[in-house]
Amino acid sequence: MKILAVDDDELIREILSATLEAHGYTDVTLAESGEDALQKIAASPTPFEGFMFDIQMPGMDGTELCQHVRQMDHYKNSPVIMITAMNDKTYVDRAFMAGATDYVTKPFDTTELMTRIRLADRLQSEARKAAAAAASNPAAAAPKPPFKDPVTIKDVRGVVKSAALDNYVILMLEQKQFAMGAFAIRVPELENVHAGSDIEEFTYVVTDVAEVISDCLVGAQAFLSYLGGGNFVCVGAKNKLPTAESMHDEFVMMLNDPDLVYCEEVATGFTAQIGDIAAPKLFEKRGDLRFLDRAVEKLSEAGGKSGGRFAA
Amino acid sequence: MMQGMDASKAALLEAGLAKIRARFIDSLEDRIDDFCAQLEILENPATAEAACTEIRAQAHKLHGICGSVGQPRMGALAAQVEHHIDSLLAGPRPLNTDFVDELLNALLDEMEQNVDGA
Numbered sequence: 001m002k003i004l005a006v007d008d009d010e011l012i013r014e015i016l017s018a019t020l021e022a023h024g025y026t027d028v029t030l031a032e033s034g035e036d037a038l039q040k041i042a043a044s045p046t047p048f049e050g051f052m053f054d055i056q057m058p059g060m061d062g063t064e065l066c067q068h069v070r071q072m073d074h075y076k077n078s079p080v081i082m083i084t085a086m087n088d089k090t091y092v093d094r095a096f097m098a099g100a101t102d103y104v105t106k107p108f109d110t111t112e113l114m115t116r117i118r119l120a121d122r123l124q125s126e127a128r129k130a131a132a133a134a135a136s137n138p139a140a141a142a143p144k145p146p147f148k149d150p151v152t153i154k155d156v157r158g159v160v161k162s163a164a165l166d167n168y169v170i171l172m173l174e175q176k177q178f179a180m181g182a183f184a185i186r187v188p189e190l191e192n193v194h195a196g197s198d199i200e201e202f203t204y205v206v207t208d209v210a211e212v213i214s215d216c217l218v219g220a221q222a223f224l225s226y227l228g229g230g231n232f233v234c235v236g237a238k239n240k241l242p243t244a245e246s247m248h249d250e251f252v253m254m255l256n257d258p259d260l261v262y263c264e265e266v267a268t269g270f271t272a273q274i275g276d277i278a279a280p281k282l283f284e285k286r287g288d289l290r291f292l293d294r295a296v297e298k299l300s301e302a303g304g305k306s307g308g309r310f311a312a
Numbered sequence: 313m314m315q316g317m318d319a320s321k322a323a324l325l326e327a328g329l330a331k332i333r334a335r336f337i338d339s340l341e342d343r344i345d346d347f348c349a350q351l352e353i354l355e356n357p358a359t360a361e362a363a364c365t366e367i368r369a370q371a372h373k374l375h376g377i378c379g380s381v382g383q384p385r386m387g388a389l390a391a392q393v394e395h396h397i398d399s400l401l402a403g404p405r406p407l408n409t410d411f412v413d414e415l416l417n418a419l420l421d422e423m424e425q426n427v428d429g430a
Contacts, residue, residue: 009376018332022322023321107377
């Protein structure tokens with residue numbers, strides 16, 4: 001994997017280089033600033049396959065650099081691992097918002113560092129194989145993904161891919177800066193939209209729904225991800241997340257505003273199920289993400305309640 | 313691609329990291345000089361905020377590197393400076409920088425001990 005590692009500290013760059021090289025990653029380019037990184041990206045004869053950006057740097061910081069890289073067509077989905085000290089939650093939030101996919105913390109734990117790199121390497125390899133398969137048979141139309149699969153939502157504040165959300169939660173649990181919580185939202189009518197439209201139209205509608213959720217979460221500093229099957233999960237500081245009761249009516253009203261959620265091909269009357277907030281349990285180890293599963297399970301409990309507060 | 317490291321690669325990495333650790337110790341005198349210069353600027357109320365910002369940036373860098381070069385105590389002291397300045401800058405003006413001075417001197421003591429012990 002061809003890697004670009006960016007850190008303003010020369011010794012950190014050397015540690016990264018030495019560690020990566022010792023583990024077989026010999027194609028590593030180093031940059032000392034965001035500006036230097038952009039120059040090296042532009043000058044590189046072949047594209048990079050993964051990035052490591054220090055978050056806090058003088059001049060263009062890692063978050064701004066990540067935004068620049070994400071705007072480049074070739075790097076829209078490339079792994080971007082942020083390098084962070086343990087104390088900068090605000091910076092980490094901004095980095096994930098800007099499109100970071102993972103993180104490593106300083107001081108480096110070699111095992112953790114290499115786990116993150118190998119994960120990025122694997123994702124990149126899979127993406128390369130998929131692109132090669134598509135290129136080898138351009139005439140074959142890609143089959144429509146099933147409803148249960150997630151679709152990629154772009155350019156909505158706070159929306160990240162499921163894997164990035166997991167990485168963010170693990171980091172926040174390690175930092176223990178606040179009590180985390182998660183809740184899930186299901187919009188059942190998305191199944192009809194999926195059945196009655198092509199994948200492009202379906203993705204537009206899911207993106208509109210995500211925007212509405214994002215608007216409802218303003219002030220909560222929460223992240224959300226689309227899990228597939230009409231289900232979204234939202235994660236943030238437990239005491240800042242809205243309750244189902246406080247959010248439901250306005251959310252459904254917004255969902256049914258055609259200026260906000262528009263589906264050309266399928267008539268919709270959206271309803272929503274909003275689950276109660278789930279939180280990590282005391283006995284669960286750091287890095288244990290089972291509370292995210294519980295958030296989705298609570299959705300089923302919510303859906304089963306009679307005369308429910310979850311009906312539109 | 314390697315999934316782990318064989319002994320020779322591990323030895324090579326350790327030798328590389330040992331050199332980086334030595335260079336870090338060599339860099340301490342310059343870092344101490346930079347902090348001392350900022351301590352003087354910190355004494356002037358008109359420039360105290362700029363000094364805090366610079367001290368915070370240097371402490372952040374030190375915090376980031378220390379744990380990777382076998383200096384956890386120095387890293388913890390640098391982190392204290394960084395965190396305190398974050399709180400200070402988020403608060404009211406004028407800044408009371410007495411505790412910055414105190415924390416930075418504790419960090420400088422630790423840095424000097426490492427220079428002396430080298």
